Structure formats: structure tokens, C-alpha cells
Amino acid sequence: MNNVANNLPEEKIGWSREQMAQRTALDIPNGAYVNLGIGIPELVARFVPEGREVIYHTENGLLGMGPVAEDGGEPELINAGKKRISAVPGAAYFHHADSFSMIRGGHLDICVLGAMQVAENGDLANWSTGAPGSIPAVGGAMDLVAGVKTIYVITQHVTKKGYPKLMEHCTFPLTGVGVVSRIYTDLAVIDVTPEGFKVVELAPGVDFDYVQQRTGATLQAPDS
Amino acid sequence: MINKQITSPAEAVKDIFEGATVMIGGFGEAGSPIELIHALIDQGTRNLTVVNNNTGSGHVGLAALIENRQVSKMICSFPRTANSLVFPELYRADEIELELVPQGTLAERIRAGGAGIPAFYTPSSVGTPLADGKEVRQFNGQDYVMEHGLTADFALIKCRQADRLGNLVFNKTARNFAPIMAMAGRKTIAQTRAIVPVGAIDPECVVTPGIFVNGIVEIPDPLHESLLVAEERSYP
Numbered sequence: 308m309n310n311v312a313n314n315l316p317e318e319k320i321g322w323s324r325e326q327m328a329q330r331t332a333l334d335i336p337n338g339a340y341v342n343l344g345i346g347i348p349e350l351v352a353r354f355v356p357e358g359r360e361v362i363y364h365t366e367n368g369l370l371g372m373g374p375v376a377e378d379g380g381e382p383e384l385i386n387a388g389k390k391r392i393s394a395v396p397g398a399a400y401f402h403h404a405d406s407f408s409m410i411r412g413g414h415l416d417i418c419v420l421g422a423m424q425v426a427e428n429g430d431l432a433n434w435s436t437g438a439p440g441s442i443p444a445v446g447g448a449m450d451l452v453a454g455v456k457t458i459y460v461i462t463q464h465v466t467k468k469g470y471p472k473l474m475e476h477c478t479f480p481l482t483g484v485g486v487v488s489r490i491y492t493d494l495a496v497i498d499v500t501p502e503g504f505k506v507v508e509l510a511p512g513v514d515f516d517y518v519q520q521r522t523g524a525t526l527q528a529p530d531s
Numbered sequence: 532m533i534n535k536q537i538t539s540p541a542e543a544v545k546d547i548f549e550g551a552t553v554m555i556g557g558f559g560e561a562g563s564p565i566e567l568i569h570a571l572i573d574q575g576t577r578n579l580t581v582v583n584n585n586t587g588s589g590h591v592g593l594a595a596l597i598e599n600r601q602v603s604k605m606i607c608s609f610p611r612t613a614n615s616l617v618f619p620e621l622y623r624a625d626e627i628e629l630e631l632v633p634q635g636t637l638a639e640r641i642r643a644g645g646a647g648i649p650a651f652y653t654p655s656s657v658g659t660p661l662a663d664g665k666e667v668r669q670f671n672g673q674d675y676v677m678e679h680g681l682t683a684d685f686a687l688i689k690c691r692q693a694d695r696l697g698n699l700v701f702n703k704t705a706r707n708f709a710p711i712m713a714m715a716g717r718k719t720i721a722q723t724r725a726i727v728p729v730g731a732i733d734p735e736c737v738v739t740p741g742i743f744v745n746g747i748v749e750i751p752d753p754l755h756e757s758l759l760v761a762e763e764r765s766y767p
Contacts, residue, residue, distance in 0.1 A: 366634065367558045368704045382560055382755055383705035389559040389612065400703055402710040402738075403558075404642035407635030411654065442611040442619050443631050449661065450635030453654040484658035 344420030371398025474523030645714025686716025697744030
């Protein structure tokens with residue numbers, strides 16, 4: 308199932324990056340403390356539905372992270388992706404041991420991060436391809452998946468070359484075992500359940516078979 | 532009278548010896564004590580083990596220290612970033628050793644080292660290659676990996692304000708590893724934008740108490756790493 312690359316058309320349908328982030332934001336409840344990973348997860352902060360107050364954590368030492376600084380920002384106020392950001396009123400700065408106490412100590416409600424691969428049992432791989440000559444870089448991912456109550460993944464459904472990222476077993480080195488709850492891709496929202504991947508919602512114009520063909524594990528259909 | 536002020540970066544790093552373990556504060560450029568690092572480059576001390584979250588960017592600061600072949604081993608969590616050019620090349624050529632540590636484990640190892648805790652158990656990295664060869668123990672039905680506390684011969688950090696007793700206040704997300712490295716370094720040197728009179732810092736607002744700090748150097752207008760990288764500058 309891992310070589311769908313060569314015989315499927317390359318048309319672009321489904322959700323955009325912004326729409327994936329917007330769909331994820333719908334599932335973040337009022338009052339949640341949330342860590343956003345690098346990449347598409349960073350966009351989630353833009354789409355908090357009106358009437359909800361959410362506190363964003365960035366593991367380099369800030370609770371109350373605001374949007375990317377529009378005035379160019381300052382070099383000593385950055386997020387985990389080293390982008391210059393702002394801090395909201397009521398923000399707090401702290402050192403790394405405190406920051407990871409929040410993470411490992413179970414104080415954060417949700418973490419949204421990217422993935423190279425997710426397995427049907429919730430295993431996540433997102434730090435190394437394991438290829439010779441590649442530079443492994445783990446950052447805070449292993450601490451986040453070990454300590455945060457709910458782990459959401461935002462990712463394109465397949466790799467740039469068209470290979471599935473959702474599979475029976477991860478082939479890359481793991482970040483965590485059985486840690487992912489829900490996956491938001493450009494094609495669907497998919498839950499990790501004791502019975503494997505279950506489609507919760509399909510992107511407009513995308514049908515179940517289309518998603519199944521691009522997935523390296525058996526999908527369960529959404530409840531009708 | 533206690534006075535921890537040191538007159539120059541060169542004087543501040545003069546005790547750093549060949550083969551020493553040096554913790555260097557900073558997350559990317561935020562909190563990187565670039566003047567102290569450059570003084571260490573001027574001094575030329577080699578065979579260092581450096582603890583930092585990253586491996587520097589461009590050809591200044593930590594990256595320049597590595598490029599100058601003064602670092603034999605890096606202990607870090609994220610050795611590649613957009614402008615990280617020096618480390619990947621040496622790593623692929625097998626000319627520098629890497630101990631890759633999850634970021635929270637790195638922080639806790641440093642905190643534990645500074646707090647006199649030789650080892651601890653953490654849930655991070657269970658079931659991954661980074662737990663290979665390490666003791667795993669169950670508590671309340673859950674697996675945890677044993678990790679060792681980390682200390683260093685020296686810690687080089689950066690702060691916003693200091694007094695002559697070594698009480699420190701930091702700036703925003705530049706605080707990151709500095710307070711815990713100050714605890715874990717046998718000799719901790721802080722470069723500070725300003726030295727203020729004793730009593731000027733509200734005791735409720737002291738972040739790092741002076742007991743953890745051995746020396747302070749005033750650098751009122753420190754270099755900006757990202758600016759130097761954008762200008763493609765290199766050090767020396």
C-alpha cells in the first residue's frame with residue numbers, strides 16, 4: 308500500500324493549509340492551554356472561534372503567545388520556530404525547566420504538531436527519517452507527546468512524492484508510542500481509535516475511497 | 532565587599548580549560564552570550580563539550596566556536612535550523628560528536644544537575660531510539676526512562692540586569708536555559724546589559740539569585756546574531 312505515488316492523478320482537492328488550521332481550531336475549547344508546533348500548527352492561533360479564550364504556550368518559555376510580530380518584532384521574543392512573535396496581556400515568561408514542567412506535568416490540555424508518519428495505533432514519527440547523513444533534531448516533540456493530555460496532528464495526507472503518511476506501522480524512528488488522538492489532513496479529519504483510523508469528516512469534494520486509496524492502513528467509514 | 536563584576540569578556544573566560552564542559556545559554560539567538568563566546572574563540576581553548584539547545588547559525592557565535600574546531604562534542608536537542616551550516620557539515624564528516632537529547636529532558640538534566648539530583652525518571656522518549664540502552668522502570672503501571680543530571684565546569688549566560696552580588700533579571704524568551712545553567716555550572720559567568728546598584732532589583736523579581744553566579748560582565752549593547760548572519764559576517 309505504500310506506492311500509490313505512480314498511478315494516481317495529482318489534482319489538488321481538499322482543504323488548504325489555512326482551512327486545516329481553521330478546522331483544528333474548532334476543536335479547541337474555551338479556556339484551553341495549548342501548545343502549537345512549528346509549521347501549519349502555528350496557523351491555528353489565527354482561527355480561534357469568537358467567544359473563546361485560549362492560552363498558547365511556546366516551549367521556549369512563554370505562556371500567552373500572541374501572533375507573529377507585525378512591526379518586525381524583537382530578537383529576544385521568539386517562538387519555538389524562532390520566529391519573532393508578540394506576547395498578549397497577561398503573558399508570563401519562564402525558564403525551560405518550568406516550561407517542560409508544564410508539558411510533562413500534564414498541565415497543558417492540547418498540543419497540535421506536525422508529522423512525518425502516524426500509525427493506526429497512534430504512534431507518531433516526526434523527528435528523523437533515520438537516513439544516513441540526515442541530522443536528527445528532536446526538540447520538544449518527545450516531551451510534548453509524553454506529557455500533554457491530547458495530541459492533535461495537522462499534516463498533508465500524503466508526502467510531496469505522494470506516499471501515505473498514515474500507515475499501519477511507522478517506518479521512521481518514533482517520537483512517541485500510541486500518542487495521537489486525532490489527525491487533520493487536507494483530505495479528512497481522522498480519529499485514532501482502538502480499532503484503528505476512523506474518518507470523522509471528509510473535506511468538501513473528497514470521498515471516502517479517495518482518502519482510503521491514499522492511506523497506508525484500513526480506514527473505517529464515518530458514522531452515517 | 533562582594534563584587535562579582537569582571538572587567539572584560541576575555542578576563543571572564545580565562546579559566547576555561549581544554550576539555551572543559553561548557554553550558555551556553557540561549558535558544559537560537561535569544562539569550563546567546565555572543566560576546567563571551569567570541570572571547571572564548573579569541574582564547575582558542577579546544578576539545579570542549581558544549582551544552583546548548585542548538586548548534587548556532589551562520590558563522591558567528593556558537594557556530595563560529597564549532598567552526599573554529601574548539602568543540603569536540605555537542606549535547607543538544609535541535610542541531611539543525613535554517614541557518615545552521617557549520618555543525619551539519621562537521622557531523623556528516625564525523626568530526627564532531629552529537630548527544631541528542633529531548634528538549635525537556637535536556638532542561639531537566641540541567642536542572643537536576645544544578646539541584647544535586649544525580650538521575651531521574653521521565654516519560655519522554657519511552658519506546659523511541661533515544662531511550663535505547665537506558666534503564667526503563669515502571670511507576671504506577673507506566674514506563675519511564677532514567678536520565679542523568681548534567682553539570683558543567685562553566686556556564687556562560689546572558690541577562691538584562693545584574694547587581695554586583697550576581698542577582699539576575701532576564702529579558703522575555705531570552706531567559707530560556709540561563710537560570711538552570713547558572714545552577715548547573717560550577718563557575719557561571721553572565722554577560723548583562725546593565726549592572727545596577729545592590730537593592731535596585733526588587734527581591735520579589737530576582738529570577739536567578741546571586742549564589743548561582745560567579746562573575747558578571749557588562750555588555751551594554753550586545754551584538755545581534757541574526758543581524759550578523761543576515762550580513763553574512765563571520766567571527767573572527
